[in-house]
Amino acid sequence: MLVSVTSNPDRSQPHGQPSARPESASAATKALSDRFIASAVEIWLGFGLAVATLLMVGAVAFWSTREFADTTRWVTHTYRVIDTLRDLRTASTRAEDQNWAAILAGASGDLVDHKQIMARFEKDLAQLQILVRDNPVEVKNLKALEPLMRARIALSADALAQARRNGQRAGVAYALAHGWVPLGAEIERRVREMAGIEHGLLDQRQSRESRTAQFSIRIIVYGSLAALLFVGFAAVFIERVLRRLRAATEMAQWSARQAEERGRELANQIQTVRRAEARFRNLIESATDTILTVNSAGEITYANPRTLNQLGYQPADLVGRKIEILVPEEIRATHPALRAKFFGNPVARLLAPELDIQAVRKDGTRFPVEVSLSPIESSGGIEALATIRDMTEYKKAGEYRAMLSAIVETSSYAIATLTPELTALTWNAGSEKVYGYAAHEMLGRRIDILSAPGRAAEAFAPSLEIRAAAVLQEFETQARRKDGAIIDVAVSIAPIRDQRGRLTAFSAISYDITERKRAEAELVARTKELARSNAELEQFAYVASHDLQEPLRMVASYLQLIAQRYAGRLDPDADEFINFAVEGARRMKQLINDLLNYSRAGRGPEPTTIDLEAALRRALDSLALAIEESHAEITSDPLPHVLGDENRLYEVFQNLIGNALKFRGADAPRIHVGAVCAGREWTISVADNGIGIGREYKNRIFAMFQRLHGRDEYPGTGIGLAICKRIIERFGGRIWVESEAGHGAVFRFTLGAGEVDDDAKPTDESRTSGYSAG
Amino acid sequence: MTQNLLTNLEPVDILLVEDNPGDVRLTIEVLRDGKVSNRLNVAPDGVEAMNYLRRRGGHSKARRPDLVLLDLNLPRKDGREVLAEIKTDPMLKRIPVVVLTTSSAEKDVVRSYDLQANCYITKPVDYAQFVNAVRQIQDFWLKLVKLPEE
Numbered sequence: 001m002l003v004s005v006t007s008n009p010d011r012s013q014p015h016g017q018p019s020a021r022p023e024s025a026s027a028a029t030k031a032l033s034d035r036f037i038a039s040a041v042e043i044w045l046g047f048g049l050a051v052a053t054l055l056m057v058g059a060v061a062f063w064s065t066r067e068f069a070d071t072t073r074w075v076t077h078t079y080r081v082i083d084t085l086r087d088l089r090t091a092s093t094r095a096e097d098q099n100w101a102a103i104l105a106g107a108s109g110d111l112v113d114h115k116q117i118m119a120r121f122e123k124d125l126a127q128l129q130i131l132v133r134d135n136p137v138e139v140k141n142l143k144a145l146e147p148l149m150r151a152r153i154a155l156s157a158d159a160l161a162q163a164r165r166n167g168q169r170a171g172v173a174y175a176l177a178h179g180w181v182p183l184g185a186e187i188e189r190r191v192r193e194m195a196g197i198e199h200g201l202l203d204q205r206q207s208r209e210s211r212t213a214q215f216s217i218r219i220i221v222y223g224s225l226a227a228l229l230f231v232g233f234a235a236v237f238i239e240r241v242l243r244r245l246r247a248a249t250e251m252a253q254w255s256a257r258q259a260e261e262r263g264r265e266l267a268n269q270i271q272t273v274r275r276a277e278a279r280f281r282n283l284i285e286s287a288t289d290t291i292l293t294v295n296s297a298g299e300i301t302y303a304n305p306r307t308l309n310q311l312g313y314q315p316a317d318l319v320g321r322k323i324e325i326l327v328p329e330e331i332r333a334t335h336p337a338l339r340a341k342f343f344g345n346p347v348a349r350l351l352a353p354e355l356d357i358q359a360v361r362k363d364g365t366r367f368p369v370e371v372s373l374s375p376i377e378s379s380g381g382i383e384a385l386a387t388i389r390d391m392t393e394y395k396k397a398g399e400y401r402a403m404l405s406a407i408v409e410t411s412s413y414a415i416a417t418l419t420p421e422l423t424a425l426t427w428n429a430g431s432e433k434v435y436g437y438a439a440h441e442m443l444g445r446r447i448d449i450l451s452a453p454g455r456a457a458e459a460f461a462p463s464l465e466i467r468a469a470a471v472l473q474e475f476e477t478q479a480r481r482k483d484g485a486i487i488d489v490a491v492s493i494a495p496i497r498d499q500r501g502r503l504t505a506f507s508a509i510s511y512d513i514t515e516r517k518r519a520e521a522e523l524v525a526r527t528k529e530l531a532r533s534n535a536e537l538e539q540f541a542y543v544a545s546h547d548l549q550e551p552l553r554m555v556a557s558y559l560q561l562i563a564q565r566y567a568g569r570l571d572p573d574a575d576e577f578i579n580f581a582v583e584g585a586r587r588m589k590q591l592i593n594d595l596l597n598y599s600r601a602g603r604g605p606e607p608t609t610i611d612l613e614a615a616l617r618r619a620l621d622s623l624a625l626a627i628e629e630s631h632a633e634i635t636s637d638p639l640p641h642v643l644g645d646e647n648r649l650y651e652v653f654q655n656l657i658g659n660a661l662k663f664r665g666a667d668a669p670r671i672h673v674g675a676v677c678a679g680r681e682w683t684i685s686v687a688d689n690g691i692g693i694g695r696e697y698k699n700r701i702f703a704m705f706q707r708l709h710g711r712d713e714y715p716g717t718g719i720g721l722a723i724c725k726r727i728i729e730r731f732g733g734r735i736w737v738e739s740e741a742g743h744g745a746v747f748r749f750t751l752g753a754g755e756v757d758d759d760a761k762p763t764d765e766s767r768t769s770g771y772s773a774g
Numbered sequence: 775m776t777q778n779l780l781t782n783l784e785p786v787d788i789l790l791v792e793d794n795p796g797d798v799r800l801t802i803e804v805l806r807d808g809k810v811s812n813r814l815n816v817a818p819d820g821v822e823a824m825n826y827l828r829r830r831g832g833h834s835k836a837r838r839p840d841l842v843l844l845d846l847n848l849p850r851k852d853g854r855e856v857l858a859e860i861k862t863d864p865m866l867k868r869i870p871v872v873v874l875t876t877s878s879a880e881k882d883v884v885r886s887y888d889l890q891a892n893c894y895i896t897k898p899v900d901y902a903q904f905v906n907a908v909r910q911i912q913d914f915w916l917k918l919v920k921l922p923e924e
Contacts, residue, residue, distance in 0.1 A: 546876065546877060546879070549876050549899065550794070550876050552899060553876065553897060553898075553899045553904075554794075554796040554797075556899050556900065556901065557796075557800055557899070557900075557901040557904055558796070558800075558901075559901075560900065560901030560902065561800070561803065561901055564901070585899070586899075586900075589899045
């Protein structure tokens with residue numbers, strides 16, 4: 001039974017798949033409804049079985065309960081039989097005992113409650129008789145028992161009567177003589193037998209009672225389980241039905257949606273067609289070009305509104321007229337033949353642009369046009385759809401473009417445009433000159449072929465930044481000409497973008513800088529060489545002056561030793577010769593020292609900001625003696641902070657002021673140190689009233705060991721100004737002299753302004769401080 | 775125990791490290807005129823000077839000098855090395871070393887003092903000045919200064 005309900009595996013397969021194709025939808029719906037019916041039967045069957053089972057369980061329970069109650073009653077009955085039998089026996093015994101008690105007590109007095117006891121005996125007997133009515137065996141047994149009991153009671157009463165008459169002994173003897181003891185035994189046997197039967201019945205009935213109880217429990221339990229099972233099955237089927245119901249609903253909804261959509265689509269299509277129609281009409285009506293249709297007879301059948309401002313005709317005026325009214329007079333005659341040629345082979349075409357076609361307005365003026373023709377089918381056969389475009393502006397733009405391209409073409413710069421993939425789009429004559437490739441060789445080729453070996457990655461390829469942003473990129477690189485020569489080029493690449501900002505091309509302008517590069521490299525090499533030889537020279541001067549000192553010292557020292565030790569012992573000539581030699585050695589030592597100073601002046605510390613005032617003070621201190629001797633009057637402007645080195649500039653002042661004191665005229669020297677600022681540069685001047693310098697010596701005086709005067713007149717080696725020049729030039733300044741013989745001299749030099757404070761700034765009033773000789 | 779050299783009746787020992795025979799002779803001339811009795815030993819190069827100081831190579835009888843006059847530019851081992859060796863040798867480092875050289879280059883001066891020269895003197899070109907310089911070295915180091923005896 002269960003098997004037939006559950007097994008329908010083929011039915012329970014696909015439910016709830018609304019994605020089934022529409023044409024199978026109704027079939028699927030039918031299958032579904034069939035399944036609903038089958039499922040309903042299953043549910044009813046499930047529930048029916050459950051109800052039937054429950055009813056059966058109820059019936060069995062009812063029956064078994066009754067059976068149980070019945071059995072229980074019988075068990076109780078048996079107990080009552082046993083009890084009553086015991087009561088009966090007790091009552092009879094008590095009656096006997098009373099009589100015996102009286103005998104033993106001397107047989108005097110009356111018997112207490114004898115009647116009551118006997119009534120009790122009778123009552124128990126009657127009850128027992130009723131109770132054992134159903135059992136014939138027991139009825140028979142009771143019937144046998146009753147007289148025995150009565151007989152014994154009677155015997156005991158007789159014995160009592162005997163005892164009263166003849167004494168106690170006679171009573172007892174009477175009882176024994178009349179079968180007291182066997183009678184008692186018989187009663188006992190009969191009672192036991194009856195009780196035995198009843199106990200047997202009791203066992204039987206009790207076991208039946210427990211069997212009945214177990215049976216009904218089993219029936220109730222199993223029956224309930226079965227009912228639950230059937231309800232379960234029913235629930236499973238209900239669930240399945242619900243699922244199918246849901247699937248069916250979804251499919252129904254889906255079908256409804258499909259139908260709705262199809263309806264909407266159709267409506268849309270209709271709308272689209274209407275809109276398209278309107279749009280095409282608008283398109284033609286609002287086109288910037290004149291659009292005409294012309295039939296094979298050359299008559300205009302349609303004209304769009306553009307004709308009014310382009311040709312001067314109302315569209316309605318044109319319809320029905322010959323197309324030739326728009327054609328220039330000179331070809332009006334040949335035009336019908338051309339027209340016939342189109343209708344002979346009606347395919348879309350653009351009239352040859354190089355023909356320089358012109359159209360005639362209503363007022364007779366002409367303008368350049370571009371005409372395209374295409375055949376269209378109409379009710380009156382094939383017609384030509386003519387689109388006439390005004391090319392006036394285009395022609396002008398064309399002329400401008402021609403000018404631009406002429407500039408590009410004639411430029412000696414290499415000007416090219418490149419696609420974003422770096423193939424050449426245009427290639428001017430300049431490019432050919434620079435790279436050796438002609439335009440026809442380069443166009444469409446990647447510019448990689450211009451890359452110099454080892455530079456492939458970088459050369460010409462615009463960097464990522466330039467691709468990403470609209471920036472110009474300029475760089476220098478190397479390229480390989482067609483003939484294999486490697487050239488240096490300066491390249492400037494910029495992106496070209498369309499209106500939407502998309503990269504469409506690159507413009508690349510480049511030119512050959514090989515010659516410039518070579519010159520630059522040569523300059524660098526030469527500068528380096530010069531610096532090296534300068535450094536060598538300085539090293540040489542330094543070392544040489546040191547090593548020269550050694551032999552010089554020997555010469556000088558021993559000459560002096562001779563002069564000291566042998567003075568007066570040689571002849572006068574020898575003394576004089578020795579003096580000359582000593583003097584020469586001394587001078588040479590001076591020269592070497594000067595040379596050493598000069599070489600030092602070209603080296604030393606880098607310029608820093610220093611206080612020029614301090615340098616001047618030190619110089620004046622060191623010259624204090626000379627200043628005093630010459631009674632010189634020295635004044636100065638406040639001196640600025642400048643870029644230099646204090647020790648070196650102290651030397652400069654020492655030399656310049658020392659010279660001013662040395663080359664003084666007849667008057668006491670008057671010296672002024674001035675400072676003038678121009679931009680970031682100071683000009684310092686040292687002016688004196690001395691003997692001056694002839695114009696022709698202006699440059700000579702700054703050369704090494706150049707002297708203008710005899711050694712006896714003015715001592716010195718002539719290195720001072722050379723050292724000054726060297727120091728000033730090392731700090732990036734210039735030094736020169738303004739003088740005329742006999743009118744004093746002004747030495748000026750320039751120095752960069754120091755990077756400081758306000759008090760060093762130039763002031764227009766020249767605060768003059770004096771240093772005068774004591 | 776220390777002692778002023780002036781009070782010592784023994785002549786003082788001077789080691790002159792000098793390769794130029796002219797300078798050696800000049801120094802001898804000047805010292806001869808001096809008032810302090812002295813013994814002048816001459817080492818013509820740095821190796822010879824170190825042998826003398828360490829009593830090696832035929833100088834086993836050499837006396838420990840009271841003063842070293844050291845030229846910087848020497849053959850074989852130059853004066854800077856000699857100076858460094860003396861001043862790092864525990865046995866020799868207390869001997870006063872006077873650098874007496876032609877060089878007036880700043881870097882030579884600095885380097886010598888870094889190597890713990892006791893003083894640095896540039897040889898004057900003028901004979902009179904040279905005499906004066908040597909005299910002053912003698913007066914200062916051999917008369918005035920107090921030095922440990924050993």
